[in-house]
Amino acid sequence: MSSLNATLRECHRLRVHVRELLAEIDRGPRVLKGRQDDLEAARAAHAAHYEHIKQLKLKQRDDEGTLKQTETRLAKLEAQLVDLAVAKERAAKESEIAQAQATKGALEDAILATIMELEEKTNAIPTVEKAWADAQAEFAEYQKEAAERLERMQHDLAESRTTLDAREAELPAPAKRTYDTVVKAKGPDALTAAKARVCQACRATMAETQFFNLRGGEFRTCAACGRILYAVE
Numbered sequence: 123m124s125s126l127n128a129t130l131r132e133c134h135r136l137r138v139h140v141r142e143l144l145a146e147i148d149r150g151p152r153v154l155k156g157r158q159d160d161l162e163a164a165r166a167a168h169a170a171h172y173e174h175i176k177q178l179k180l181k182q183r184d185d186e187g188t189l190k191q192t193e194t195r196l197a198k199l200e201a202q203l204v205d206l207a208v209a210k211e212r213a214a215k216e217s218e219i220a221q222a223q224a225t226k227g228a229l230e231d232a233i234l235a236t237i238m239e240l241e242e243k244t245n246a247i248p249t250v251e252k253a254w255a256d257a258q259a260e261f262a263e264y265q266k267e268a269a270e271r272l273e274r275m276q277h278d279l280a281e282s283r284t285t286l287d288a289r290e291a292e293l294p295a296p297a298k299r300t301y302d303t304v305v306k307a308k309g310p311d312a313l314t315a316a317k318a319r320v321c322q323a324c325r326a327t328m329a330e331t332q333f334f335n336l337r338g339g340e341f342r343t344c345a346a347c348g349r350i351l352y353a354v355e
C-alpha cells in the first residue's frame with residue numbers, strides 16, 4: 123500500500139477522532155446539569171425527612187393539647203350528669219359525653235399513630251444521612267473525574283489537531299486542493315476506505331484498474347459519492 127493511502131487513512135482517523143472529542147466536550151455541561159439535578163434531589167429528600175419529623179412533632183403536640191381539653195370537658199360533663207334528674211336532660215348530656223369520648227378515642231389513636239411514625243422516621247435518620255453523604259461524595263467524585271477527563275480530552279484534541287496538520291501537509295499539492303474542498307463540504311465523512319474495490323461509505327464498486335491505481339498511490343474520489351478514497355486490505 124502506498125504512503126498516500128496511509129496518510130489519508132490517518133487523516134480520516136484523526137478527523138473522526140477530533141469530531142468525537144469535540145462532541146464529548148460539548149456534552150460536558152449537559153452531563154454536569156444532570157448531576158447537579160441529582161444532587162439537588164438528594165438535598166431536597168434529606169431536608170424533607172427532617173421537615174416531616176418536625177411536622178409530626180407539631181401534630182403530636184397539637185393533638186395532645188386537644189386531648190387534654192377533651193378530657194377536661196369530659197370530666198365536667200360527667201360531673202354535670204350527676205346533678206341531672208330529668209330524663210330528657212340526662213339523655214342529652216349522655217349524648218354529649220359519648221361524642222366527647224369518641225373524640226378522645228380518635229385523638230388517642232391519632233397520637234399513637236404519630237408516635238409510631240415518628241419512631242420510624244427517627245430510626246431512618248442514619249440511612250437518610252448516609253444517602254445524603256453518599257450523594258455529596260458521588261458528586262464531588264464526578265466533578266474531580268470530569269475535570270481530569272476534560273483536561274485529557276483538551277490535551278488529546280490539541281495533539282490530534284497538530285498531528286492532523288502535519289499529516290495533511292504531506293499531501294501532494296493537487297490532491298490537497300481537492301482534499302480541502304471535499305473536507306470543507308463533508309467534514310470527517312469526506313474520507314472513506316475502499317476495500318476489495320468497494321467504497322465503504324456508499325458501497326459503490328470501482329473498476330479493477332481504478333482500484334489498482336488507488337492502491338498504487340493515485341489520489342482519487344469515489345465516482346458515486348465523491349468521497350476521498352484510500353485503499354485498505
Ligand SMILES: [Zn+2]
Nearest residue numbers: 321324344347
Ligand atoms: Zn462512495
